[in-house]
Amino acid sequence: MSWKNAMERRKFLSGLGMCSTLPFLETVLGRKVAHAQAANKLKRLIIVSQSHMALGYHRIPEFAKGAYGGADPSLLKVDMANGVRIGAFGSTPGKLGGFYEQGALKSNPRLQKEMMVVNGLAMNYSGAQGHISDGNGSWSAGGQSGKFNTRTRFALSGSLSGPSVTIDNIIAKKIHTSGQRSMFMGSSNWGGGGADTDESIDANGAIQALSGNTSNIYNGPIFDAGKKVTAAMQKIGAGGMTTPAVPSDPLAAMSTSDFASLMGLRFSQQERKRLLGQKSLSANDKRSLEQYYDLLNESLATAEKGATSGSGGSAGGIAGATVSPECKPLASQGGDLASFNKLMGVAFLCDLSRIGYLSVGSYQDHNTVWHAGADGDSSKVGTFNTLAVQVAQVAEFLTTLIDPATGRDMLENSIVIGITNCAAALNTDGRDTSHSYHDFTYFSVGGSAALKNGNMYDFMGYNNGKRPAVNGPIPSVNQYLQTIAAGFGLTAADWSPAGGKGFGPWMSSVCAGRPVRSDDAAKTGPIPGLLKA
């Protein structure tokens, strides 16, 4: 299924082999097709959970008059055939909801291109509440305060209300190699709550409880107090992870398409001086030309860098972050988010773990900020926004890490998903204070190697109020999670093994006025149109 959605820059710059960045550098660096194919998969997953919180209304454009937070719902264009509205975040992500311009999301174009929001997913009512344990913990055991093995992971469970595994566990088992296992971190020092142990999954699916601050994690089985880091460094030094040689004349090795675009981009800057010097230009015309040439110049800068140095380190990365940290022992540990990022960096650069999970700061029970009336209370918005800020911080850090296997930054093949475990609600006036199963939302940054990022996809889970529906069934949360798993190369055999009922079997949900995919979950699959071919 092909969606004529608006394309974000990166897709053109990277996915079509035409001008610069990814394909450009691939040809410059002489990479092979198989390598490029491998780059189409996700490799790392980071979950940021806002424990026992609900979705803020400023995350979902409200179609009569815009979302809380000043969003412009007209930016979402209707794809009638697929029953979805699609809007590009572009350089002003806040226009799709105040949540999306928090922290670095507001100003970092790299993150803006990597954002993805999937709105309007159906779930069952008990799932929407998020009050029910996934079977590995209980409400009374403190799950609401930041423990990862209870309801904080509810949004990853596919609306299960009984014991089951969550999608991060399924992915962990699949993508980890021997000796790797997922990291869980949370600390009362940065708001994650007090008790912070959880289950870490390795390549065999074996569970091990790990203590959740960075110091304990570093001294635990993943890093073994740095011994595994040292071993990884030796492996890299022995040629286990090498950077390909740069050809003597990168332009000769370049594809005709890349070459043509480079030549065209160079000419545009030559032309720029002459056309902008015309006295006959009106102010509007001058502004239009400057916009045009600035956009081309941005592409040219990346292309020239790759063509002349072959370093490749700047691919898609933020300005100034072209030199990656290396795999080396962590000098110190701390209890803040920056410490988590450093630890995550070592884990990823040394390839000791591919999944991280952390609880967000500024924990606040949704009963306080939402049931109490936060649907229009601006004083509470900051609490919701903490999730966006921390997801952005993690994602931005990933842009500074260069994947030694691709020569490009890690954000493109890593995905940071920010979750809450309670749904919002939209009734006939667009909101209410109860839990709803109409309109669950996932927010992520990263993973453009596999996902069509840069957009909000809205399936409009509720049709009898301010968010008019398009026709056809809407996808469920299960399908979103399967989509992410598929991005990692997993198939139904992984999340729905033979004899099972599939990941997140659907539970008698009805979305008002809308048919819901209520058949056997084993028949469902990833949401069409979100994954790149």
Next chain:
Amino acid sequence: MQFRNASPLGRVWWLCAALCGGYAATACTGSVAGNNNQGEDDGSGGGAGGNDTAPPGDPPVAAACSARTGRPAWQISTNTAFAATNIVAQVFGPDAAKDAQVKSMLANLPVNLKAKGFDTENKAIAAQFVDGYVALAARLATLASEQASVRGAIESFLGTSCNQTTDLEGGCGQEVARKFADAFEREPVASEDFDYFVQAYKANKAKYQAPKAYAGFLASVMLSAKSALRYDNAELTMAGTIDAATMGSRLAMTLTSALPDQALREKIADGSILKAEVRKDEAKRLLRTDLGRQTLRHFAEQWLNLSLLKSPPGAPSYVATNEESALVAAAARQEVGALFENVVLKDGGTLRDFMSTDDVVPGHDWLAKLYGASKSNEVKRAGATDRHGLLTRVAFSLHGAYGDYLPIAHRGYGVKVTMLCGTIGALPDKVDTTLPTDAPDVMSSRQFFEKLTERGSCIGCHAAMNPYGYAMSAFSVTGARLAKEQVKNRKTLQMVDVDVREQVNVPVDTVSRSVADASALSDVIGDSDQAAACFAHRFDQFAVGVKEDFLCSDDEKAPSNTLSLQDTILDYVTSSAFSAR
């Protein structure tokens, strides 16, 4: 009427007075929420009474245009995806147009289609378009360097014959290079730019061989701002008019959404395109080219707000699947475009001919069944006797339903705004969408909207749009003509049949007209000077690429609805407005 025998832009004066004098200046306290893109929310505002008394018409002519002085200048803007598609076919030929990557790139260019207005309105130089265009240019350059057939198509477009060469150093190759640059930039390429192209080509050929250097040249030309954008920065001639290159570019872009073809380029080169009679002949010719016909359809679909037409519901009781539903919508949209093209290209075809049509284009079985005609993509006469008039076509019914009711206000809004250029105020901050408590248990859609929108906060706007929708209340959301409407008893929830009532008074040309049904409404609009003026207004909007509320400064005389649609267009491209800087 007051604007007999006048040129198209003269409608501006009258139309502007009608538009500016009343509703636009008066705070409207209700509105159809959005449009096609906003989904079906048309019941949220107020409404007109359905009591067959004349609802408020357009305001009297008033000198209310002072706030809207001056036409906007033609200006540099982003190109449209539609034009990019046309140019690929025009210059690079069928093999390039069929290339999977090219098709994907064109499909993924921002379409710019809006629920209301024209794709040409988009003035911002969007990153998405520029990046997509860069990718497209590089792919086309690659195809041309690798495939002789693509080079052959280029040479055919340029009117050269150099055996599909990639070598631009020879005399013939130089001719190809210069003509390509001239054609793409739509004016003679600047000498310093051409020198740059030549030097870059020679250097690249020496190091990387001719095909690669050729691709670099093509991409360089295509990434020129003059090629990539709708570059309208006219140089004035000694006579104070725009230059021939700009005039030719405007003509080609307006009528074909493409580059000037060879015949037009010759008229540009000798300057004769600046002569009105030559321009008129060229326009007449361009309208009949394949690209011209496609552009007419493209215009009509946007003018009539059908570009984002909603599909009929994809439920078994309507159309089996979403995919099928989308096909129905596409066929319905294309039908209107085809009918429009047919009338425009028929000498003497008027707005009345278009609005009062008995013709159909049943390009889908669904349409064929409703129209009593066999499936066809050709214009043919409807077999059904209840399909007189454009507003009985399926395209004008497919707007989804408001709960259990037909989208009366939404349809009315469409007629009011798209065909009569009426304006509706902004949606108030708070709208009471609850049904008054004294509403009957059983109501037709018309009765429902009468009741729903009767309140003071709603009636202001809904009085101006609902009546047109009442006249169309015999058509279901899937385009079927109903003798009776099936609605739900609000108390028992049982479905019951109620009579359909279409008779209504509608405001057209500042007077109240009684119409019996959608067919009669079609005729009334076809006879309307206001609608004729609106058509000219919309075409001007499309050409210049501006939003609707402009055009108050032109002092030309207004035309009547007896002027053919084709002559309206031809008069426009020979008017002073088209030659303005």
